[in-house]
Amino acid sequence: MPPILFLLASAVFAQGTSEFVLSGLLPQIAADTGVSLGTAGLLTSLFAAGMVVGAPVLAMLGSKLPRKLALLAFLGLFSAAHVTAALTTDFPLLLVTRAVAAFANAGFLAVALASLPALVPSDTVGRATSVLLSGVTLACIVGVPAGTVLGQYAGWQAAFWAIAAITAVAAAALATTSFDDPPATSPVYREWRVLAQPRVVTTVVKGILVNGGTFAAFTYLGTMSPSTAWVPVVLAVFGVGSFVGVTVAGKAGPKILKAGAAVLTVVWVAAFFAAQSLPGLLTAALLTGATAFGVGSALIAKIVTTASEEAPRVAGAIATTAFNLGAVVGPAVAGAVVVDAAHARAAFWVSAAFTAAAMVFRVKK
Secondary structure (H helix, E strand, O other): OOHHHHHHHHHHHHHHHHHHHHHHOHHHHHHHHOOOHHHHOHHHHHHHHHHHHHHHHHHHHHOOOOHHHHHHHHHHHHHHHHHHHHOOOOHHHHHHHHHHHHHHHHHHHHHHHHHHHHHOOHHHHHHHHHHHHHHHHHHHHHHHHHHHHHHHHHOHHHHHHHHHHHHHHHHHHHHOOOOOOOOOOOOHHHHHHHHHOHHHHHHHHHHHHHHHHHHHHHHHHHHHOOOHHHHHHHHHHHHHHHHHHHHHHHHHHHHHHOOHHHHHHHHHHHHHHHOOOHHHHHHHHHHHHHHHHHHHHHHHHHHHHHHHOOOOOOHHHHHHHHHHHHHHHHHHHHHHHOOOHHHOOHHHHHHHHHHHHHOOOOOOO
16 A cells, blocks of 8 residues: 555544544533533534535535645645634634534545545555545544543643644645646536446445444444443444454455445344443444444445546545435434433444345445
């Protein structure tokens, strides 16, 4: 794998940390900004929604720039949004910074994913995708717990400063790196026609459903913990599993998609019964993280490889949108099922339903 890929993954690490770290900082933010905890939760949902909208919009805008310049612009915007957030206690302005950060994150990920076929041989795009997405899984293992601890001891603003600093360092390193940028062969708007192809649509829908199941359960995983002290441990174990999953998926390639959704459905059902005890919950967190992210990352790679031949500049946006639509729809459906903390395990049934639905869609070669 080329060194630039690991550099891009480090930026994704900062972005993944930003997306998930607020779950441990919301009480502090609510107190400092004078809003309720529920209102502060809008910072999380707005980020996910911004990712969905931002991916296609900024992929279009970014296509007018060389890929390296577009990536640098998105990183600069992402870092600036976090600096602004760290300097304010005005909640409406904080909401704006989260929306801007989400747009920048979506644009960066869309361009980075679309760049993979130009950075690595076609038969290693799946492995390259797993390396890039390992930034998200490492964020769950290291970034989120570290950011939570930092925020608890030095104030939530410190976590934003740290994310801004990591992003700035990644941008500075990227600025000194050469980057292949194949010339455009057609107007970018024509590339969206790839969504009329059944094989692309099938893969996208399957990606939305699988990732919807992943985030339906992940949203309530901490709530299933027997005490608040175990919440970061359970989430970290899930993160370890997800890292293992994307690593295995990168090596296995499309093979993992043959029975991936079926296996994942069984794992979600088993997790419901296992999570009644702490050892069972930890085991479930590890196995669901590995299986869900393994299948999910393989689908993202498949979306990129399937669409990139005819849509090289928007393939990454399509994959990013599919991933984040799952992150929005899954928790929304789970929220309607999980009536209170005592019934948090019901989220596993929602996850199983999503992946069972995904089994209907067969991904073609």
